[in-house]
Every structure is written in structure tokens, then in C-alpha cells.
Amino acid sequence: MGSPQDDAYRLLNEYSNGFMVSQVLFAACELGVFDLLAQAPGPLDSAAAASRLGCSPHGTELLLDTCAALKLLKVEVRGGRAFYRNSELSSTYLASGSPTCQRNMLLYMARTTYRCWAHLAEAVREGKNRYLQVFGVPSEELFSAIYRSDAERLRFTRGLQEVWSVAGRSVLAAFDLSPFPLVCDLGGGSGALARECASLYPGCQVTVFDIPEVVRAAREHGAFPAEGRVGFREGGGLLVVESLLDEDGRGPLTTQLYSLNMLVQTEGRERTPSQYRALLASAGFHGFQFKKTGGIYDAILARN
Ligand SMILES: C[S@@+](CC[C@H](N)C(=O)[O-])C[C@H]1O[C@@H](n2cnc3c(N)ncnc32)[C@H](O)[C@@H]1O
Structure with missing residues (x-):
């Protein structure tokens, strides 16, 4: 009998949602998230990132937090505010200045x-x-x-x-x-x-x-x-x-x-x-x- 905790059901969801993960990566590249964070003098909060990327504050916050969950960004919370910077993966493969950027x-x-x-x-x-x-x-x-x-x-x-x-x-x-x-x-x-x-x-x-x-x-x-x-x-x-x-x-x-x-x-x-x-x-x-x-x-x- 199937249940929401089944490994099979979990795997099914992982496969069917796989394209969303790709799209988060593609959108963050397209919008220049990794280049912005590579060039910023320090970690940025989502409002600062949104204004520099010319994007909506709400959409940017969702995208940055999802990137953090995918280990594309690192997040640290100071005074109740989240600040984002590139993870090692992003610095190596996603920031334009890296010789191995993809x-x-x-x-x-x-x-x-x-x-x-x-x-x-x-x-x-x-x-x-x-x-x-x-x-x-x-x-x-x-x-x-x-x-x-x-x-x-x-x-x-x-x-x-x-x-x-x-x-x-x-x-x-x-x-x-x-x-x-x-x-x-x-x-x-x-x-x-x-x-x-x-x-x-x-x-x-x-x-x-x-x-x-x-x-x-x-x-x-x-x-x-x-x-x-x-x-x-x-x-x-x-x-x-x-x-x-x-x-x-x-x-x-x-x-x-x-x-x-x-x-x-x-x-x-x-x-x-x-x-x-x-x-x-x-x-x-x-x-x-x-x-x-x-x-x-x-x-x-x-x-x-
Ligand atoms: C998949 S790409 C690989 C390019 C390159 N070998 C690389 O890996 O970076 C295939 C290449 O074959 C070239 N190509 C296709 N037909 C060709 C032909 N008849 N003569 C020479 N090159 C051709 C394409 O223009 C393209 O640059």
C-alpha cells in the first residue's frame, strides 16, 4: 500500500520536480545572481540583490533561498536578516570570472x-x-x-x-x-x-x-x-x-x-x-x- 513516506513515492516526486531544480539554476545564471555576488564586496541581502538585479524583491528572495537549499549559495543570518554569498560550487563553476565557469x-x-x-x-x-x-x-x-x-x-x-x-x-x-x-x-x-x-x-x-x-x-x-x-x-x-x-x-x-x-x-x-x-x-x-x-x-x- 503506498504512503507519502514511501521511498518510491519520494523518488517519484524527486524525478517529477527535477526540471524545477534545473530552472532555478538556469534562472539564477540568466539573471546574473552568481556574478553579482562574486563582484559584491560582501554578502548581500535579498533586497539589495533585487535592486541591483532589477528584479522583484519577493521573487528574488524566493530564488536566493532556493539556491541556498540547493547549495548554490551560502546564507548567514545577522540581526534577523539573511545575507547571501556564492558557495564553493558557484564560485568555481558559475561566476564568470572563474576559469572553469560553465x-x-x-x-x-x-x-x-x-x-x-x-x-x-x-x-x-x-x-x-x-x-x-x-x-x-x-x-x-x-x-x-x-x-x-x-x-x-x-x-x-x-x-x-x-x-x-x-x-x-x-x-x-x-x-x-x-x-x-x-x-x-x-x-x-x-x-x-x-x-x-x-x-x-x-x-x-x-x-x-x-x-x-x-x-x-x-x-x-x-x-x-x-x-x-x-x-x-x-x-x-x-x-x-x-x-x-x-x-x-x-x-x-x-x-x-x-x-x-x-x-x-x-x-x-x-x-x-x-x-x-x-x-x-x-x-x-x-x-x-x-x-x-x-x-x-x-x-x-x-x-x-
Ligand atoms: C558537438 S560540436 C563539437 C565541437 C568541438 N569538437 C568541441 O568539442 O568543442 C560539433 C562540431 O562539428 C562541426 N561540424 C559539423 N559538420 C562538420 C563538417 N562537415 N566538417 C567539419 N566540422 C563540422 C560543428 O560546426 C561543430 O563545431
């Missing part, structure tokens, strides 16, 4: 990913995404949600830069790439992973390849991709950086969610090691190895 990725998730996920049931039913309905762009175009405007493309590229500021080293150090003097990062965006590669393997010459619009934007915003064609010579290798599914496809949960994320955004999917092995073998690669990094992204190395 703000662009979170804003991308709020403005693109979240909106695509609102159509998950249709995507599962039809095996297709719903760009046309969500963003007014035709679904035939790959990346049309992500690249629907220059601003969103730049946001996505910057978001990936932020991801690699945290996860880049572990995927590039998963295998010793020093025997490869020439490295080409295909679809390398702004060159964030390429820069990490050049710093980890100073003997390598690294070149980034991407589509013309991305190359143009990256040049305008201070990065360095080059256009061209990639050819694999004898003795070459291919490093694939992806989130690996378990062999039976039933875990880890984050990778399963990423697979659904690929469905709603690009009609793609994440893969198991065997599926990558088959894909790479069909393209003439062998000597397949993979390493789980312990982070979200794993590494696969194959030779030709």
Missing part, C-alpha cells in the same frame, strides 16, 4: 536543450526532432536548433570551451598521443580541445577543422581554426571523444540521458564500445582501444 553551457541548455526536451515524447514517437515547432527552422537541417542564429552558435561554441576547461585534460591524457606529430581536430569548434592538446603534447602540431561559419566566428572571437581536408595516412590514428554507453546500453544514466538528448537535438545517439568498434572498422580503422575517464566524456583510439 555559464554559457548552462544558458545554452536553458535556451536550446530544455526547449527541445519539452518535445521528447514526440521525438520518441516519431524518431525525429521538432525544430520546426520549437524554433521555426526545418528539421532536415542538422544542427539547426544549435545553429539557428549567430548568437546561439557562439553560445554553444563558448559552452563547449567551458566544458573542455574542466574535462579536456582527462580525455586527451587517456592515451599517449605524443607519437602523433600532426593532430587534426575535426569539427573542433573554437579550438578549445586543440589548445589543451597543444599544451599537453608540446611536440604536436594541432590544426582545427570546422564549417566556414564556425571558423569565421571563432576567428572573430579570438580562436584559431583553419579550413581544409583531413586525410589519414598510414600509421595515423583517430581519437573519438564521446560519452560511452555500457555494453548492454543500460547505463550509465548520464550517458543514456545524453543519448536521448542527441535524439531531441540532432536525431543522433550515444554508442557502446562495440558499436564504435563496428563503425570505425567499417571506415578502415583497427587496433581499437577505449578508456573510461571517470568523467562524462570518454576516449576511444583506433589506428589505420
